[in-house]
Amino acid sequence: MAISYDEVEVGTELPAGSFPVTRDTLVRYAGASGDFNPIHWNEKFALEVGLPDVIAHGMFTMAEAVRVVTDWVGDPAAVVEYGVRFTRPVPVPNDGVGAVIEVSAKVAKKLDDRKVQVDLLATTGGQKVLGMSRAIVRLV
Amino acid sequence: MALDPSFIGRSYPPTEPYEVGREKIREFAIAIGDANPAYTDAEAAKALGHPDVIAPPTFPFVITYRAAGQVVEDPELGLDFTRVVHGDQKFAYTRPVRAGDRLSVAVTIDNIKSLAGNDVLTVRGEVTDATGEHVVTSVMTLVARAADEAGE
Numbered sequence: 369m370a371i372s373y374d375e376v377e378v379g380t381e382l383p384a385g386s387f388p389v390t391r392d393t394l395v396r397y398a399g400a401s402g403d404f405n406p407i408h409w410n411e412k413f414a415l416e417v418g419l420p421d422v423i424a425h426g427m428f429t430m431a432e433a434v435r436v437v438t439d440w441v442g443d444p445a446a447v448v449e450y451g452v453r454f455t456r457p458v459p460v461p462n463d464g465v466g467a468v469i470e471v472s473a474k475v476a477k478k479l480d481d482r483k484v485q486v487d488l489l490a491t492t493g494g495q496k497v498l499g500m501s502r503a504i505v506r507l508v
Numbered sequence: 509m510a511l512d513p514s515f516i517g518r519s520y521p522p523t524e525p526y527e528v529g530r531e532k533i534r535e536f537a538i539a540i541g542d543a544n545p546a547y548t549d550a551e552a553a554k555a556l557g558h559p560d561v562i563a564p565p566t567f568p569f570v571i572t573y574r575a576a577g578q579v580v581e582d583p584e585l586g587l588d589f590t591r592v593v594h595g596d597q598k599f600a601y602t603r604p605v606r607a608g609d610r611l612s613v614a615v616t617i618d619n620i621k622s623l624a625g626n627d628v629l630t631v632r633g634e635v636t637d638a639t640g641e642h643v644v645t646s647v648m649t650l651v652a653r654a655a656d657e658a659g660e
Contacts, residue, residue: 396538400538427594427597428540431565438542447565448600450566453595454593
């Protein structure tokens with residue numbers, strides 16, 4: 369199932385992903401990552417500092433976005449570089465539904481050494497939440 | 509008060525080794541909802557050529573974020589962490605983090621600039637294993653909002 373460099377072209381789309389986030393998800397991520405900033409779990413605190421609601425950890429969103437790449441290639445070690453800009457927070461309402469992070473990606477450049485640049489688009493509620501979101505991936 | 513640009517280039521001593529456990533990787537993979545077997549099944553990881561389970565690409569932040577605490581809490585720098593947001597994040601990997609790794613992070617302040625009254629701080633963490641070999645470089649920017657907005 370490994371992806372061959374020779375089979376992809378600039379513009380090749382990766383299978384998109386849809387990743388739900390609830391308050392429960394954020395508590396779990398806080399514990400696993402060690403990032404206990406209260407803006408990610410304490411609604412009163414989040415509102416007091418001017419946020420619209422509790423927001424997802426930026427690093428959680430970053431982790432979800434790259435799943436589109438790692439699911440595509442199979443071996444996560446194929447990712448040799450990965451970077452994002454956190455442009456807009458992902459509000460997570462306490463309504464039992466939460467938010468959904470939608471991620472699409474496509475091959476933007478073919479590079480040397482069987483590497484490709486994959487550009488990622490992550491949105492929630494139709495709004496882009498990450499900028500400059502790209503991964504360099506080594507294919508077989 | 510703007511941060512002092514003379515701190516550009518300041519390095520901090522390598523952190524005490526962080527030992528990466530299989531169960532910690534599993535916990536992290538569950539927290540991000542990622543069922544890739546390379547994170548939880550040593551046999552699946554070995555089939556891909558790894559000596560043990562590997563960690564998801566963003567896992568190194570767990571370690572580099574702690575290490576960056578040296579910058580954030582550096583009294584000489586005087587960053588007000590209550591005004592700080594994570595601006596962007598990059599990783600460049602030599603290899604994935606894996607179970608059994610003992611990882612140290614050497615932190616350097618790569619840049620300090622002022623942008624629309626906000627301080628933008630670039631913090632690089634070089635992550636190396638017990639043999640001193642490079643594993644991953646993390647570069648994060650922290651944006652400290654201007655002080656006159658803090659009371660809003």
